[in-house]
Amino acid sequence: GKKGWRDRLRGSAFARTLGGLFSRNPRLDDDLLDEIETALITADVGVTATTQLIQDLRKRMKAREFADAGGLLRALRQDLLAILAPVAVPLEIDPKAGPFVLLTVGVNGVGKTTTIGKLAKRFKDEGRPLMLAAGDTFRAAAVAQLQAWGERNGVPVVAQGQNADAASVAFDALQAAKARGTQVLIADTAGRLHTQQGLMAELGKIKRVLQKLDPGAPHEVLMVIDGTTGQNALSQLRQFHAAVGVTGLVVTKLDGTAKGGVVFALAREFGIPIRYAGIGERPEDLRVFDAQSFVDALLP
Numbered sequence: 001g002k003k004g005w006r007d008r009l010r011g012s013a014f015a016r017t018l019g020g021l022f023s024r025n026p027r028l029d030d031d032l033l034d035e036i037e038t039a040l041i042t043a044d045v046g047v048t049a050t051t052q053l054i055q056d057l058r059k060r061m062k063a064r065e066f067a068d069a070g071g072l073l074r075a076l077r078q079d080l081l082a083i084l085a086p087v088a089v090p091l092e093i094d095p096k097a098g099p100f101v102l103l104t105v106g107v108n109g110v111g112k113t114t115t116i117g118k119l120a121k122r123f124k125d126e127g128r129p130l131m132l133a134a135g136d137t138f139r140a141a142a143v144a145q146l147q148a149w150g151e152r153n154g155v156p157v158v159a160q161g162q163n164a165d166a167a168s169v170a171f172d173a174l175q176a177a178k179a180r181g182t183q184v185l186i187a188d189t190a191g192r193l194h195t196q197q198g199l200m201a202e203l204g205k206i207k208r209v210l211q212k213l214d215p216g217a218p219h220e221v222l223m224v225i226d227g228t229t230g231q232n233a234l235s236q237l238r239q240f241h242a243a244v245g246v247t248g249l250v251v252t253k254l255d256g257t258a259k260g261g262v263v264f265a266l267a268r269e270f271g272i273p274i275r276y277a278g279i280g281e282r283p284e285d286l287r288v289f290d291a292q293s294f295v296d297a298l299l300p
């Protein structure tokens with residue numbers, strides 16, 4: 001549902017600066033544009049996107065298209081929506097994929113493990129037979145966390161011993177999922193290895209091994225990105241995309257102090273669908289990404 005977005009994003013830098021700006025009933029002039037520009041840059045919308053947005057608004061202001069600051073705000077809303085609308089494409093599970101394989105990637109700490117739990121709960125509530133693969137074999141805690149989650153929720157988790165080969169775990173899991181007629185397999189992966197090249201090589205290997213059993217797998221390479229990491233998120237996505245071909249994004253931690261604006265920078269630079277947004281720690285806080293709810297929550 002659309003409920004809760006505004007509540008959860010109220011504290012974001014984006015909502016706060018723009019809210020403060022427009023609560024002072026500003027005049028429609030160049031100073032207002034300068035302040036909006038600063039707010040967008042501060043919120044990590046990125047210099048290129050911000051410059052484009054401000055140029056568009058300035059041109060339209062000069063052409064007397066806006067009667068007042070409120071008119072300009074409505075135009076900004078439209079412009080922001082236009083950036084996000086093309087990437088607000090929900091994930092569709094093909095129930096005939098046999099199983100639909102979701103490979104989750106992302107660096108440690110972004111919320112990957114909790115996102116897997118939230119997604120698994122969602123799929124389970126939708127009545128989809130489900131299995132998890134504990135592929136972050138580099139972190140014993142990640143394997144234990146998934147196993148505990150699986151036990152609590154009655155979802156089978158395929159795991160091997162610590163430091164097992166992640167590709168072998170993925171292969172086992174897909175084989176087991178096929179044998180059981182599972183509809184969805186969510187495979188976790190490491191978020192850190194001894195080296196960055198080592199990690200990218202491992203992810204590539206997992207993908208190739210899955211394709212031996214099903215040329216269509218993984219059906220989704222879902223990258224989890226921490227919305228508070230700003231422009232860093234862009235370089236992370238660039239790297240993972242080059243290594244495994246990311247097909248969908250989850251942007252987490254958009255609640256609280258998140259800069260949030262990085263969502264626009266991600267959308268503009270990559271055009272990769274944003275499937276879900278994390279706007280809190282509860283399971284129901286992982287929302288299907290909705291451009292309108294998001295933009296509405298950020299603007300006064």
Ligand code: GDP
Pocket residue numbers: 107108109110111112113114115191252253254255256277278279280281285
């Ligand atoms: P991982 O290392 O990527 O597996 O990260 P975890 O799944 O362990 O999550 C790291 C922390 O981020 C945990 O404390 C989560 O509760 C928290 N977290 C994840 N998603 C969100 C979110 O959308 N909002 C907030 N506020 N916290 C989140």
